[in-house]
Amino acid sequence: MTKVSMTVNGEAAEGEAEGRTLLVEFLREELGLTGTHVGCDTSQCGACVVHVDGRAVKACTMFALEAEGAEVRTIEGMANADGSLNVVQQAFQDHHGLQCGFCTPGMVMSAAALLDETPRPSEAEIRDYLEGNICRCTGYHNIVKAVLAASGQDAERIAAE
Amino acid sequence: MPKDHGIGAASKRREDVRFLTGTGNYTDDINLPRQLYVHFLRSDVAHGEIRHIDTGAAEAMPGVKRVFTGKDFEGVGGLPCGWQVTDRHGQPMQEPAHPVIAQGKVRYVGEILAAVVADSRERARDAAEAIEFDIAELPAVVDMKAALAPDAPKVHDDLDGNLCYDWGFVEENRETVDAAIREAAHVTTLELVNNRLVANPMEPRVAVGDYSRADDQSTLYTTSQNPHVIRLLMGAFVLGIPEHKLRVVAPDVGGGFGSKIFHYAEEAFCTFAARQLGRPVKWTSTRSEAFMSDAHGRDHVTKIELALDADNNFTALRTETHANMGAYLSTFAPSVPTWLHGTLMAGNYKTPNIYVNVKAVFTNTVPVDAYRGAGRPEATFQLERVIDKAARELGVDPIALRRQNFVTEFPYATPVAVEYDTGDYNATMDKLEEIADIKGFAARRKESEARGKLRGLGVNAYIEACGIAPSNLVGQLGARAGLYDAATVRVNATGSISVMVGAHSHGQGHETAFPQVISEMLGIGEDQVEIVHGDTSKIPFGMGTYGSRSLAVCGSAMVRATEKVVAKAKKIAAHLLEAAEADIELRDGKFTVAGTDKEVAWGDVTLAAYVPHNYPLEDVEPGLEETAFYDPANFTYPAGAYACEVEVDPETGKVTIERFAAADDFGNVINPMIVDGQVHGGLAQGIGQALLENCAYDENGQLVSASYMDYAMPRADDVPFYTVDHSCQTPCTHNPLGVKGCGEAGAIGSPPTIVNAVIDALHSGGHKVDHIDMPLTPSRVWAAMQG
Numbered sequence: 049m050t051k052v053s054m055t056v057n058g059e060a061a062e063g064e065a066e067g068r069t070l071l072v073e074f075l076r077e078e079l080g081l082t083g084t085h086v087g088c089d090t091s092q093c094g095a096c097v098v099h100v101d102g103r104a105v106k107a108c109t110m111f112a113l114e115a116e117g118a119e120v121r122t123i124e125g126m127a128n129a130d131g132s133l134n135v136v137q138q139a140f141q142d143h144h145g146l147q148c149g150f151c152t153p154g155m156v157m158s159a160a161a162l163l164d165e166t167p168r169p170s171e172a173e174i175r176d177y178l179e180g181n182i183c184r185c186t187g188y189h190n191i192v193k194a195v196l197a198a199s200g201q202d203a204e205r206i207a208a209e
Numbered sequence: 210m211p212k213d214h215g216i217g218a219a220s221k222r223r224e225d226v227r228f229l230t231g232t233g234n235y236t237d238d239i240n241l242p243r244q245l246y247v248h249f250l251r252s253d254v255a256h257g258e259i260r261h262i263d264t265g266a267a268e269a270m271p272g273v274k275r276v277f278t279g280k281d282f283e284g285v286g287g288l289p290c291g292w293q294v295t296d297r298h299g300q301p302m303q304e305p306a307h308p309v310i311a312q313g314k315v316r317y318v319g320e321i322l323a324a325v326v327a328d329s330r331e332r333a334r335d336a337a338e339a340i341e342f343d344i345a346e347l348p349a350v351v352d353m354k355a356a357l358a359p360d361a362p363k364v365h366d367d368l369d370g371n372l373c374y375d376w377g378f379v380e381e382n383r384e385t386v387d388a389a390i391r392e393a394a395h396v397t398t399l400e401l402v403n404n405r406l407v408a409n410p411m412e413p414r415v416a417v418g419d420y421s422r423a424d425d426q427s428t429l430y431t432t433s434q435n436p437h438v439i440r441l442l443m444g445a446f447v448l449g450i451p452e453h454k455l456r457v458v459a460p461d462v463g464g465g466f467g468s469k470i471f472h473y474a475e476e477a478f479c480t481f482a483a484r485q486l487g488r489p490v491k492w493t494s495t496r497s498e499a500f501m502s503d504a505h506g507r508d509h510v511t512k513i514e515l516a517l518d519a520d521n522n523f524t525a526l527r528t529e530t531h532a533n534m535g536a537y538l539s540t541f542a543p544s545v546p547t548w549l550h551g552t553l554m555a556g557n558y559k560t561p562n563i564y565v566n567v568k569a570v571f572t573n574t575v576p577v578d579a580y581r582g583a584g585r586p587e588a589t590f591q592l593e594r595v596i597d598k599a600a601r602e603l604g605v606d607p608i609a610l611r612r613q614n615f616v617t618e619f620p621y622a623t624p625v626a627v628e629y630d631t632g633d634y635n636a637t638m639d640k641l642e643e644i645a646d647i648k649g650f651a652a653r654r655k656e657s658e659a660r661g662k663l664r665g666l667g668v669n670a671y672i673e674a675c676g677i678a679p680s681n682l683v684g685q686l687g688a689r690a691g692l693y694d695a696a697t698v699r700v701n702a703t704g705s706i707s708v709m710v711g712a713h714s715h716g717q718g719h720e721t722a723f724p725q726v727i728s729e730m731l732g733i734g735e736d737q738v739e740i741v742h743g744d745t746s747k748i749p750f751g752m753g754t755y756g757s758r759s760l761a762v763c764g765s766a767m768v769r770a771t772e773k774v775v776a777k778a779k780k781i782a783a784h785l786l787e788a789a790e791a792d793i794e795l796r797d798g799k800f801t802v803a804g805t806d807k808e809v810a811w812g813d814v815t816l817a818a819y820v821p822h823n824y825p826l827e828d829v830e831p832g833l834e835e836t837a838f839y840d841p842a843n844f845t846y847p848a849g850a851y852a853c854e855v856e857v858d859p860e861t862g863k864v865t866i867e868r869f870a871a872a873d874d875f876g877n878v879i880n881p882m883i884v885d886g887q888v889h890g891g892l893a894q895g896i897g898q899a900l901l902e903n904c905a906y907d908e909n910g911q912l913v914s915a916s917y918m919d920y921a922m923p924r925a926d927d928v929p930f931y932t933v934d935h936s937c938q939t940p941c942t943h944n945p946l947g948v949k950g951c952g953e954a955g956a957i958g959s960p961p962t963i964v965n966a967v968i969d970a971l972h973s974g975g976h977k978v979d980h981i982d983m984p985l986t987p988s989r990v991w992a993a994m995q996g
Contacts, residue, residue: 066331082238083231085463087411088496092917095411123231137229141221144886148716149228150412150463156229175926182917184411184464185716187893187955188925190886207930 054118056081057125065112071105072096074112075122083123083153087182094181097154097161098122104161106154106180123153126160136160136198143203145194147185155181159195168199171206215729216946219882222721224714233461236415236432241489244417245274247479248333249492250323250340251501252315255349255573255910256362259313259322263341267325270339272332274486277324277478279312285481288472289446290538291438293687294547294569297377302569304373305365307537309447309474309481315344316364316536317573318912319501321474326482326490349573349910353510353531356570364536364571373534373543373569378551378625386564389525393516397599402982403587405508405533405904406897407914408580409922410715412463413494414503418479422487426454429480433459434469434713435753438690440745442472442540448481455480459743462715466894467579468503469715470755471540475502500915505904506580508533509546513591515560515599523614525562526554528591532569532577539578543569548686549584549674555623556592557634557670557848558614563624573910579755581894581956585673593669593961597968598979607965608647611670612638619939627674629846631939634670637872638850641668644932645852645870653854653867654973663857664867665970668850671958675950676761676845676941693840694763695749698770700778700833702819704733704812708770709741711751712763716890717952718883719759723767725879726946730771732797733811749836757950760879761845761941768945769837777833778814784825785809785817845941845949849873851958855966859974862991864900864967870932871958876940876949884951888933891955897923898956899963903984921984 053062056079063078075081075098084107087095096107099121128134133141136159146152155178162169162177169177174195175188183191193203212218227233264276288307295301310321323340327333350356350364356371364371377383390396417430427450433439436457443457444450462469475492482490494502509532516525532546551565600607615634622628642648650666657664677683680691697709706727712719724738741747751763775795782800783790792803801808817824818833854868871888878884901921905914914920940947960983967985971978971994978993 068331076238077240081231082235083233085235085412086237086493087413087463088917090496090916090918092922093411093496123229127230133226133229140229141225144222144882146222146225146228147718147886147890148410148412148464149224149233149461150235150410152228153231171930172926178925182411182922182924184409184466184894184922185890186886187889187891187923187931188928189889189931192925192930208932 050113052112052116054115054120056120057122067111067113069112070108071110071112071115072107075107081122081124085150085153087150092182094158095151095154097157097181099157099161104158123156126156136163139194139198143190143194143197145186145191151181151183155183155191159198162195163199168201169195171196214735215725216879218725218880220721220725220735220880222718224718224720235412235461235463236417236430237493239417239430241417241419244489244491245326245328245486246330246333247324247326247482247490247492248330248337249321249475250325250337252311252318252320252322254315254344254346255318256347257315257344258347259311259315260345261343262323264323266341267336267339270332270336272328273336274326274328276340277310277482279308279310282309285309286447286449288474288477289442290543291540291689292544293689294374294376294543295687296374297380302374302543303368304538305368309477317575318910319575324478326486351572351574351906351908351910353533353570353572356572357568364573371571373571376547376567378565382562382624383564386525386527386562389562390514390516390527393524394519395517395603397515397595397602398512399595399598399980400512401591401594401980403507403509403511403590404898404983406506406580406902407500407904407920408466408468408503408506410464410466410468413496413499414469414473414475415493416476416479417489417491418483419489420483420487426456427480427484428456428458429476430458430460431476432462432469434462434465434715434755436713436743436745437711437750438753439472439476443477443480447477456746459713462713465715466581467506467583467755471504471578496917497915500920501575501912504539504578505535505575506577507587508577509587511591513595515595517599521603521605521610521613523558523560526560527564528554529566532567533574534569534571535574535576536571537576539576542576542578545579545584550588552625552627553585553588553672553674554592555625556589557616557672559616561624565625574906581891582953585953586957586960589671589957590961594964594980597965608638608668627844630843630942632846632848632874633937633939634848636937637848637874638670640872640934640937641850641852641870644872644934645868647852650854657856663859663970663974665855665857665966665968665973666852667962667964667966667969668852669958669962669965670850672846672848673953673957674844675757675847675953676841676944677756677758678844679842680840690752691840692752693838694751694766695836695838696763696767696770697749697834697836698767698774700774700815702816704737704815706738707741708738708767709748710763710767711748711753712759713742713754717754717759718880722760722880722883723764726764726767727771731795731811757847757952760946760948761944761950762839762841764946764948765944766837766839769839770835773835773837774833777829780825780829781817782809782814785814785823842943845876847873847875847949847951847954849954849958851962853962853966855963855970857967857970857990859994862987862994864985864990866896866929866963869929871955872937873935873951873954874937874939875935875951876938877947878935878938879948884935885933887951888955889931891953892931892959893923893928894956895959896928896963899960899983899985901927901984
């Protein structure tokens with residue numbers, strides 16, 4: 049076991065990890081941040097997406113030790129300072145962009161990263177960017193609408209076209 | 210003006226807040242003090258005799274507490290099957306033993322061979338590598354028809370071959386149907402495969418067993434759609450734990466789609482091992498394990514014949530289906546190809562003569578059971594494909610042929626034992642033609658052709674039987690359980706309400722939609738009502754969520770319990786208002802005396818019930834809490850019509866879905882936003898089945914699609930925006946809410962629509978292709994185009 053420390057959601061965090069411990073396992077089991085989920089074992093589903101140094105990363109593709117000194121943000125750190133839902137989270141609720149909620153943390157983290165890179169993405173750009181996040185419940189319709197809405201676009205009109 | 214609360218309002222989901230902030234409580238988020246972890250060593254051969262297992266080296270590994278094998282489960286019950294089908298000759302189906310850990314033989318890749326319990330997940334996994342075993346591999350049977358050959362290897366040595374049952378429905382009609390087909394003016398025949406699928410909820414299954422020696426109490430936390438069913442099956446049939454000593458908790462569950470109905474070996478193991486070891490035992494499935502241990506879905510091979518008279522009226526329908534059961538009978542497996550499939554073969558049509566034959570077959574594959582739709586997608590697929598083929602053969606419009614044969618008068622008793630209470634299939638077809646802009650298709654096809662693409666239009670009509678199910682009826686059909694549901698409405702002293710329900714929400718939004726009903730009935734705010742579900746120690750005995758039943762069955766129980774609450778509250782209000790009970794009315798959260806301005810608020814009545822100082826104690830007990838069990842009088846029959854437009858790239862065979870429209874009749878709708886979402890999700894799963902997903906075995910029984918690298922899940926860029934409508938509403942006549950259920954429709958109606966559209970596209974390009982089996986991958990479509 050090796051000691052590893054990083055900043056998680058703005059606070060210093062440290063714990064122990066084996067060489068083979070994945071970042072997602074470290075977040076869930078060592079830090080108790082269970083909002084980040086594990087939905088597969090081949091880095092396909094995207095339920096574990098977090099932000100590492102500002103980039104969206106599947107937390108199953110990285111060892112905990114590789115995150116030494118990194119700035120990590122998880123779903124638990126996404127709400128506004130007053131605890132209210134941030135613009136992406138609120139759009140997901142407003143547009144019913146989630147059902148069982150299991151893929152949702154990864155979906156929100158990916159969507160937020162997309163909007164950082166591309167503030168007004170087209171429908172095609174959203175679908176392309178979220179290709180690495182699998183949702184089994186929503187058929188993606190309302191997720192795409194939520195991301196359109198979060199970027200200030202008229203989701204109803206675009207979806208109806 | 211849309212309503213902002215109550216029935217019909219698009220209330221935002223309250224459960225979203227915890228899911229959007231990472232504060233949900235899924236089973237894998239539960240960790241108990243002194244918890245141990247189990248790793249299952251699973252068979253890597255499809256069929257073999259276990260000659261020898263040596264766990265000594267594994268048990269000596271660091272952190273290992275114990276290694277369990279089949280020997281430890283001798284004398285422990287096997288996993289029970291909840292439905293017994295009777296065959297054509299009046300004999301019960303063949304029902305093999307289903308051990309928790311393999312005994313003597315392994316029968317599919319993924320079957321549990323041994324279980325290592327250690328103090329960490331990694332150590333358990335490491336130690337499993339050290340188990341020595343010798344399995345003498347036997348020939349495997351994978352193909353169903355080959356499995357029925359007289360010299361085929363037997364999956365179960367103690368059974369009479371690999372046929373589970375040979376079911377005929379309705380057997381007495383067999384000769385009449387044969388005669389009607391012989392005498393028909395036209396018979397259309399189609400052979401097709403309903404591809405094997407894996408449900409793939411995004412949350413893999415998890416089980417945490419716990420045992421308290423202090424009070425001899427076992428607790429199982431599990432990813433289940435129906436905790437009471439698990440408690441009953443596991444307690445009574447597997448482990449022999451009386452129900453008052455067994456609690457089953459299904460907390461937030463990350464999707465189910467049927468696959469989390471069933472009682473699985475891993476749940477029984479964790480509960481058993483926790484008792485043996487006196488410490489909690491946890492298992493978290495990997496996705497690879499899920500592919501080889503979650504019950505699979507579909508996997509039917511069918512020959513269907515549709516007979517028509519000279520005026521194109523359907524006169525008879527005959528089907529022969531082989532249905533794969535896998536190596537063992539999963540909890541409800543026998544019911545899926547029979548009572549959930551044969552009873553729907555009339556579809557939306559008044560075909561007078563129908564005979565359905567189903568041969569259920571054991572093979573060396575993962576057990577197969579209900580997956581979203583369960584039997585009804587298989588029925589709809591055959592029927593809507595053969596109708597489309599008939600229309601093409603006869604040169605008639607496929608919509609017109611459907612309309613000509615629609616059932617138009619209700620109630621309608623089908624020749625396959627069910628009675629549709631309400632429906633209006635022409636209305637949903639009219640609505641579909643409008644929202645899909647069928648008239649504009651020709652122009653869109655021209656535009657596609659100008660870009661070198663083939664464009665096709667496919668339509669269908671579907672019906673399903675939901676709101677499962679009348680207990681006395683399913684009992685006659687072989688169910689070993691009742692299918693009622695239950696709700697307890699507990700009014701608190703200050704007027705807020707906790708409702709304990711037997712239904713389980715794992716994405717359906719019950720925590721939001723159920724309070725809308727109570728808010729409507731009582732005139733109090735939705736936020737005054739909380740839904741409690743998923744814990745057998747808190748909720749009444751309900752049967753859980755599947756078969757689009759939550760609102761139709763459990764919601765009805767909730768309405769009945771609320772009606773009892775209102776009746777009692779009116780007695781209290783009458784006392785407080787010094788009026789006759791018959792004159793008391795409840796409106797907008799107030800009790801009034803009819804024709805006067807006398808009133809008392811809801812909260813004052815509820816407070817009086819718990820502080821009964823001024824109270825009619827001689828007539829009414831204190832407190833305000835009522836329970837109701839509701840057993841439906843019939844199934845519900847949601848129905849609708851779907852249209853899909855595809856483009857096919859003639860160079861590659863790649864299919865893209867350009868437009869998809871769904872016009873559904875779900876009866877009354879409580880929350881239209883949630884209903885839309887349910888349809889969207891079902892459509893994507895149907896698109897997955899039609900174009901992408903396939904659970905594939907090789908001839909040796911190796912599962913070759915056991916990860917997301919090999920099993921193609923629909924992704925955001927595989928699907929379009931959908932156009933959905935549920936404004937055609939013929940309310941259910943026999944439940945108090947008039948609701949029919951919406952959870953499965955999308956997955957039932959979409960696959961034939963898509964295949965019909967692809968075949969239409971190919972014909973437009975001069976390719977006379979009658980059928981392509983799903984999934985319609987580019988290689989299959991391209992090969993079909995080459996003839």
